[in-house]
Amino acid sequence: MTSDAILLDIDAGVARITLNRPDRLNSFNDAMHAQLRQALDRVKTDTSIRVLLLTGAGRGFCAGQDLGDRAVAPGSAPVDLGASIERNYMPLILTLRALPLPVVCAVNGVAAGAGANIALACDIVIATRSASFIQAFCKIGLIPDSGGTYWLPRLVGTARAMGLAMLGEKLGAEQAEAWGLIWKCVDDDRFEATVSALVSQLAQAPTKGLAATKHAIYAAEGHLLDQQLAMEREVQRMLGNSEDYREGVAAFVGKRQPQFRGR
Numbered sequence: 001m002t003s004d005a006i007l008l009d010i011d012a013g014v015a016r017i018t019l020n021r022p023d024r025l026n027s028f029n030d031a032m033h034a035q036l037r038q039a040l041d042r043v044k045t046d047t048s049i050r051v052l053l054l055t056g057a058g059r060g061f062c063a064g065q066d067l068g069d070r071a072v073a074p075g076s077a078p079v080d081l082g083a084s085i086e087r088n089y090m091p092l093i094l095t096l097r098a099l100p101l102p103v104v105c106a107v108n109g110v111a112a113g114a115g116a117n118i119a120l121a122c123d124i125v126i127a128t129r130s131a132s133f134i135q136a137f138c139k140i141g142l143i144p145d146s147g148g149t150y151w152l153p154r155l156v157g158t159a160r161a162m163g164l165a166m167l168g169e170k171l172g173a174e175q176a177e178a179w180g181l182i183w184k185c186v187d188d189d190r191f192e193a194t195v196s197a198l199v200s201q202l203a204q205a206p207t208k209g210l211a212a213t214k215h216a217i218y219a220a221e222g223h224l225l226d227q228q229l230a231m232e233r234e235v236q237r238m239l240g241n242s243e244d245y246r247e248g249v250a251a252f253v254g255k256r257q258p259q260f261r262g263r
Contacts (some may be wrong), residue, residue, distance in 0.1 A: 064113025
């Protein structure tokens with residue numbers, strides 16, 4: 001699938017979605033949101049897909065909302081930002097979080113505003129060393145949305161979350177890795193090869209088990225220990241009946257590489 005603002009490529013179990021408005025640093029307008037929803041609908045229904053890669057075209061990942069798409073001049077009628085969030089950003093974040101497969105975000109440059117928090121909604125975030133993350137909302141009198149007030153304190157703690165949100169300073173990818181905001185940053189000249197190897201590994205992994213791992217780790221935020229232990233019991237019971245578990249054990253015993261099918 002190819003469209004003006006979103007590119008979707010599916011190959012060897014990997015769905016690659018590219019935000020494709022490089023002249024606007026891949027900032028979102030309503031049309032881009034609509035095209036991304038279509039691409040994600042395809043990912044949800046294509047059983048050949050075992051990992052989703054989200055990245056950006058050009059020199060940046062995503063600059064968040066295109067303010068030109070909802071510009072408001074002093075003294076003019078206000079814009080209902082809540083409606084935009086409810087229509088576009090909330091469904092996007094919840095969809096990325098709920099997909100029953102690994103979601104990798106490859107941050108190839110600046111990730112600002114909602115763009116930064118869309119990246120943080122993904123399961124594994126890898127960035128170029130030259131990339132940066134900016135909670136730019138404070139510059140225009142807003143709060144970090146698209147999950148920003150949820151991700152930041154959980155990932156980096158309250159003190160750092162407050163500093164990032166209230167000062168809007170640029171956080172380099174190397175520091176973001178050190179703080180635990182992202183999984184890894186790599187040198188720019190090794191980025192494409194590293195991302196390709198990562199998604200290839202995930203596409204050949206036991207997808208059902210990875211989806212359950214994702215669900216269990218995210219659920220832990222709202223569970224007491226006994227609840228989480230009970231959940232682990234039930235999930236392991238279910239996975240113990242999967243084809244991939246039987247294949248994994250057989251491969252281990254036979255001292256060979258497993259051939260997982262994602263079932």
